[in-house]
Structure formats: structure tokens, C-alpha cells
Amino acid sequence: MNFFKKKTIIYSPGNGLIKSIDKVHDELFSTKALGDGFVLEPNESSIFAPVEGTITSIFPTKHAISIKTASNLEVLIHIGIDTVELDGKGFNLKVKEGTKVTKETEIVEVDFPFLESNGKDTDVIVIFTNLKEKPLAITEGLMKVNQEIGTIK
Template identity: 50%
Template structure:
């Protein structure tokens, strides 16, 4: 799995960000007493999800790639785009960008990691059909443009153009409720994610 991500992405916005769970902060009581630290109760957070493109929404199970359809990377949804403008499905910070410009990672304020992957096997196109509209470390709102893709060039190369959105830190996701099916517009609501 680590190799998959290493091949996808070439830079992180912050070198101190790690993909492991070892970075969790652990606090201890201020004194040496045996008192147990108080656990802060975290309320569920609802994150509205937007379509990453104009087109037709579908479930991950319908995507013609086992890595996505079997949810190896996490749960989410997909859109078969009708034009090449790709927008952010969530608000957050751009944390990763693929060398081939076909995938962008966004981390929300609550720590949810969204991967926007454009096309199937499009890493093989080495960035040719893609024009990035964002850079690492940039704050972005849901519905703002992140990438432009020449769909005709992707089709000419024999690749599918599905825009796939997966939430890769599944342990932080309580539920995903995708309510949109069929025709959607870029930036329009498609459902919600609940995190803790």
C-alpha cells in the first residue's frame, strides 16, 4: 500500500506530515499523581460532499478498477465526467499531488483525507492531459477548481475518465451517505460524511 502512494504522489505540503498513525499526540497529567487524564468527548462532525465534476454519479462498486471498487483505499463515490473541469469535493488543504497530475489529496479541517483520482490507469499518461490548478499547502473550498483534464486525450489513449473520490483514513470515518445518483453538476451536493 505504501508503494502505491509513493508512486502516486511526489510532494507533501508539510514534510512533518506522516502517513502513519504514530504521530498521534499523547498527553499526560501535568503532575506525577496517578489521576487518569480526562478524555475530551468529541462530537460527530458532518462534512458535506460535492460532486467533483459535471456528469453522472455512481458508486465505487461500479468503477472498473479493483483497487477502487473493492474499497482497498477507502470508501467514497465516483462521477463519469461530461467535461474536463475537476473541482474539490470537500474544503481543506491540498496535501498531496501526483507526479502525473492525475490525483490530488485534500485534508479537511477535521483530518479527513480525500483522494481525488482522475481516470483509470491515467498515471501512465505521465501528466499529458492534465493541467493542475492548485499547489501543495493551498487552502481550498468545496467546489473550487483543482484540475483540468483533456477528456478526449484520455479517451484516445484508451483510458476511462471516471473521477473517483475516496476517503483514505477509514478509521476516522463513521459513515458515508451518498444521496446523488445519475446526473450531477460540479460542486453540487452529493451526500455527506460523518466523522468523529
């Protein structure tokens, strides 16, 4: 019985346009092969944690960061498309593995103009990799950082 199971609140990881994951220009993400989620089309460089939890891994190229919530939800923040090819350039990490994060925690500062000048898409993709049957409902549109945009029960 999970009567007291806490819902997970999802926050906008930055200022910009929140859109459905099926609008990503990469089939791996848009077909939900890695899981359901959403996309932030950012209009500034700071990216914050979209959930409360703990940083569990950071890709060596700094473009992908994983968070695990208290309810064991696994969240992947993937910055840009094909940004792995930049080998960490353009990314200034603000956290490390084991860091506890909240919606106020800046996790990375990204030089989006640098990404664009290297021909990379700048969408910030947030994927819930182990949702299973849990429904995900996200509010799309222009959002401010830390604004609640959805929940997972």
C-alpha cells in the first residue's frame, strides 16, 4: 500500500520554453526510447535541478547529468544534441556526484552561443528513465526557472 507515497514535483530547469519530448530533433529522445520527459528551449545559461534528489552521475563530457529522487525516480538531464562531441567545452559544472539538489540548485552553466556556433542543438532534455506505468503530465509554454511544471505520483 502506497497511501503515503510522496509525489514528485517537477520544476522548470531554466527560463525558456517548455515543450513535449516528442518535439526533439533526435529520434532517440522523441520516440521516448530512453523514457518519457520534456524539453526546455533555454533563453539563458543557467540550468537548475528539475527535481529534488542526489546527483548520481555526470558524464565525463559534462553534457549529461543524472539525479535520483527519494522515491527512486531516475532523471537524466541531457544538454543539447550531439554535444558529447564537444568533449566538455562550453559546460561549467556547479555540482559533483553525491551533491544533494533542490530546484534552487544550479547544476551547470552552459555557453549556448558556443554550442550553436559548433552546430549543436541547444535543447535541454529531461528524461525520466524509470517511470514504468506512472503517467507524466507537464505544462508546456514559457516558464521561469523553479516554476512547478508537473508532478509524478
